[in-house]
Amino acid sequence: xxxxxxxxxxxxxxxxxxxxxxxxxxxxxxxxxxxxxxxxxxxxxxxxxxxxxxxxxxxxxxxxxxxxxxxxxxxxxxxxxxxxxxxxxxxxxxxxxxxxxxxxxxxxxxxxxxxxxxxxxxxxxxxxxxxxxxxxxxxxxxxxxxxxxxxxxxxxxxxxxxxxxxxxxxxxxxxxxxxxxxxxxxxxxxxxxxxxxxxxxxxxxxxxxxxxxxxxxxxxxxxxxxxxxxxxxxxxxxxxxxxxxxxxxxxxxxxxxxxxxxxxxxxxxxxxxxxxxxxxxxx
Amino acid sequence: xxxxxxxxxxxxxxxxxxxxxxxxxxxxxxxxxxxxxxxxxxxxxxxxxxxxxxxxxxxxxxxxxxxxxxxxxxxxxxxxxxxxxxxxxxxxxxxxxxxxxxxxxxxxxxxxxxxxxxxxxxxxxxxxxxxxxxxxxxxxxxxxxxxxxxxxxxxxxxxxxxxxxxxxxxxxxxxxxxxxxxxxxxxxxxxxxxxxxxxxxxxxxxxxxxxxxxxxxxxxxxxxxxxxxxxxxxxxxxxxxxxxxxxxxxxxxxxxxxxxxxxxxxxxxxxxxxxxxxxxxxxxxxxxxxxxxxxxxxxxxxxxx
Numbered sequence: 001x002x003x004x005x006x007x008x009x010x011x012x013x014x015x016x017x018x019x020x021x022x023x024x025x026x027x028x029x030x031x032x033x034x035x036x037x038x039x040x041x042x043x044x045x046x047x048x049x050x051x052x053x054x055x056x057x058x059x060x061x062x063x064x065x066x067x068x069x070x071x072x073x074x075x076x077x078x079x080x081x082x083x084x085x086x087x088x089x090x091x092x093x094x095x096x097x098x099x100x101x102x103x104x105x106x107x108x109x110x111x112x113x114x115x116x117x118x119x120x121x122x123x124x125x126x127x128x129x130x131x132x133x134x135x136x137x138x139x140x141x142x143x144x145x146x147x148x149x150x151x152x153x154x155x156x157x158x159x160x161x162x163x164x165x166x167x168x169x170x171x172x173x174x175x176x177x178x179x180x181x182x183x184x185x186x187x188x189x190x191x192x193x194x195x196x197x198x199x200x201x202x203x204x205x206x207x208x209x210x211x212x213x214x215x216x217x218x219x220x221x222x223x224x225x226x227x228x229x230x231x232x233x234x235x236x237x238x239x240x241x242x243x244x245x246x247x248x249x250x251x252x253x254x255x256x257x258x259x260x261x262x263x264x265x266x267x268x269x270x271x272x273x274x275x276x277x278x279x280x281x282x283x
Numbered sequence: 284x285x286x287x288x289x290x291x292x293x294x295x296x297x298x299x300x301x302x303x304x305x306x307x308x309x310x311x312x313x314x315x316x317x318x319x320x321x322x323x324x325x326x327x328x329x330x331x332x333x334x335x336x337x338x339x340x341x342x343x344x345x346x347x348x349x350x351x352x353x354x355x356x357x358x359x360x361x362x363x364x365x366x367x368x369x370x371x372x373x374x375x376x377x378x379x380x381x382x383x384x385x386x387x388x389x390x391x392x393x394x395x396x397x398x399x400x401x402x403x404x405x406x407x408x409x410x411x412x413x414x415x416x417x418x419x420x421x422x423x424x425x426x427x428x429x430x431x432x433x434x435x436x437x438x439x440x441x442x443x444x445x446x447x448x449x450x451x452x453x454x455x456x457x458x459x460x461x462x463x464x465x466x467x468x469x470x471x472x473x474x475x476x477x478x479x480x481x482x483x484x485x486x487x488x489x490x491x492x493x494x495x496x497x498x499x500x501x502x503x504x505x506x507x508x509x510x511x512x513x514x515x516x517x518x519x520x521x522x523x524x525x526x527x528x529x530x531x532x533x534x535x536x537x538x539x540x541x542x543x544x545x546x547x548x549x550x551x552x553x554x555x556x557x558x559x560x561x562x563x564x565x566x567x568x569x570x571x572x573x574x575x576x577x578x579x580x581x582x583x584x585x586x587x588x
Contacts, residue, residue: 024387025395029402035417051426101313110306123321129542130562133549134324157316187305216410234412248420255413262408274404
């Protein structure tokens with residue numbers, strides 16, 4: 001008797017508690033996504049509707065004009081294609097460069113290994129601003145300014161990515177490669193035929209991180225790309241805002257379109273990216 | 284037996300030498316990249332900070348003059364203070380929201396937790412340019428979403444980005460929004476490491492949610508907080524893309540964060556030495572404050588134990 005009244009008293013409270021937790025969780029989701037959803041919807045709104053005073057979340061009439069106009073702008077399409085190319089080259093190149101280095105530091109022995117490792121790791125702690133200006137001087141002297149290489153080459157070798165991939169390689173038991181070594185395979189073949197096939201997950205995370213870093217970069221292109229044919233997408237958006245500052249619908253449509261490749265990548269690999277973010281961030 | 288022992292070291296040395304060559308070859312691209320695009324510019328920065336230099340004339344050695352100029356520049360000092368203020372607004376709030384997020388994600392069902400984790404991470408992949416543009420429109424004086432929300436609360440509309448008193452505060456929102464994903468996921472990972480049984484026994488003893496957090500979660504997650512505090516600080520004080528896109532440092536320099544000041548100097552000032560010296564000094568400020576925070580929190584922990 002006492003037991004039943006106790007459980008009866010507790011149950012509604014428990015229900016209310018889990019209900020409020022779900023409500024808070026939903027609030028989190030709505031607040032986080034609001035700016036993005038609002039951006040996408042604003043792209044469908046007429047010129048003056050984005051900032052009309054009685055606030056309306058949904059467009060009064062769904063207009064495709066903004067999106068079509070942006071898509072028909074050759075400068076926009078060129079910027080998207082160029083940034084896609086640069087980001088892809090950057091990500092693929094970084095995977096080759098950084099995974100080889102990671103393997104060397106994880107498995108091979110050579111003179112001055114610890115000293116070189118220390119130097120590589122120390123580059124992670126250099127704030128970008130201390131080398132931003134002189135990096136510009138360097139690429140200027142190498143005649144890389146206003147070419148795709150100024151985007152692709154600097155930053156391709158990345159200490160944090162080497163560190164991240166090396167952590168994964170250190171976790172692979174040596175027993176796995178011993179069979180290959182006994183069969184007479186050299187370390188490079190072990191890397192190419194044993195390590196690389198096992199690195200799919202880690203390559204996805206590292207490659208996507210680098211791809212997104214390039215896709216989203218703005219300051220470096222502003223310094224090094226001045227030719228309008230080679231404008232990257234973030235530059236395009238910032239310039240667009242400067243040139244047509246009041247056409248919010250158009251601006252939001254362009255921003256939405258520039259975000260779509262990122263979102264596609266994010267949703268395709270979200271589990272790995274979210275997991276990898278946690279791993280690379282802490283532990 | 285005898286021969287085997289004699290042969291082994293020689294064979295090993297051969298393997299090692301071969302391995303050494305291969306290691307060099309495989310390291311070459313990464314080491315070259317880091318040398319040319321990180322170490323060499325760093326060396327140049329340190330070198331140039333002692334020179335009066337621009338694109339058109341020869342270097343003139345000026346000793347510590349650039350550093351003295353930077354330290355004597357009231358604008359630089361003001362921007363550093365502004366940066367610290369900005370950090371003080373952003374980081375605690377970000378940690379608080381991340382903590383709330385992690386607490387919620389920990390206690391809801393696995394499907395809801397998955398949705399939460401995915402959602403909170405989405406702003407992280409949005410570029411600072413796009414985030415800035417969205418918030419520029421949100422902060423419009425007439426018809427902006429921010430003023431609509433403020434109006435619902437019955438307050439006066441503000442010219443958020445046009446008003447020197449509000450612009451920097453307004454910028455904390457996109458900054459927090461973009462940085463929240465990583466902070467929250469790390470916070471959640473730390474929280475999940477705290478054994479559930481601790482909370483169970485606390486509950487049996489009649490401790491409520493708040494006391495559980497104060498006596499169990501916070502002490503056990505000290506290292507996570509320390510890590511997030513320092514990384515949050517170093518990332519936020521270096522932020523300059525958001526003010527660059529949203530206001531270019533205005534109005535009346537109210538959003539001129541230290542890195543933006545340096546960036547501006549580099550683009551519009553002849554003497555590169557000044558910008559480089561300022562960047563190095565800022566690095567020193569960041570490094571010493573991080574070290575100090577680390578020390579303080581660590582020593583506190585030491586006295587606990």
